[in-house]
Amino acid sequence: MLDTYPLLLDTYHLIQFEAAIKSIDQYAFKTSEYPLILSLENHCNIDQQKKMSDIMVRIFGEKLLKEPIDSNETVHPRSVQRSKVRRGQISI
Numbered sequence: 420m421l422d423t424y425p426l427l428l429d430t431y432h433l434i435q436f437e438a439a440i441k442s443i444d445q446y447a448f449k450t451s452e453y454p455l456i457l458s459l460e461n462h463c464n465i466d467q468q469k470k471m472s473d474i475m476v477r478i479f480g481e482k483l484l485k486e487p488i489d490s491n492e493t494v495h496p497r498s499v500q501r502s503k504v505r506r507g508q509i510s511i
Contacts, residue, residue: 424436424437424467424470425437425461425463425467425468425470425471425474427439436470436471436474437474437478440474440475440478440479441478443455443457444478444479444482454484459471
């Protein structure tokens with residue numbers, strides 16, 4: 420029942436959202452410890468958005484930034500140590 424799971428669509432492929440998140444978790448910090456910022460454009464209904472959230476919380480675990488960032492704070496790789504976003508974290 421693929422229609423019950425969030426999917427990613429590129430030009431030629433449908434990919435399960437969970438598989439993509441697992442790949443990000445596995446490889447995101449292999450060559451860099453700098454924070455990863457994911458920008459998700461989705462066209463999913465609320466139920467699928469909740470599933471996406473559950474998937475990311477379950478897979479990313481402690482790597483996921485869960486507290487808000489001050490909107491006046493600039494997060495730049497050189498200033499990351501003074502920021503709430505730390506090396507090896509994922510911000511969505």
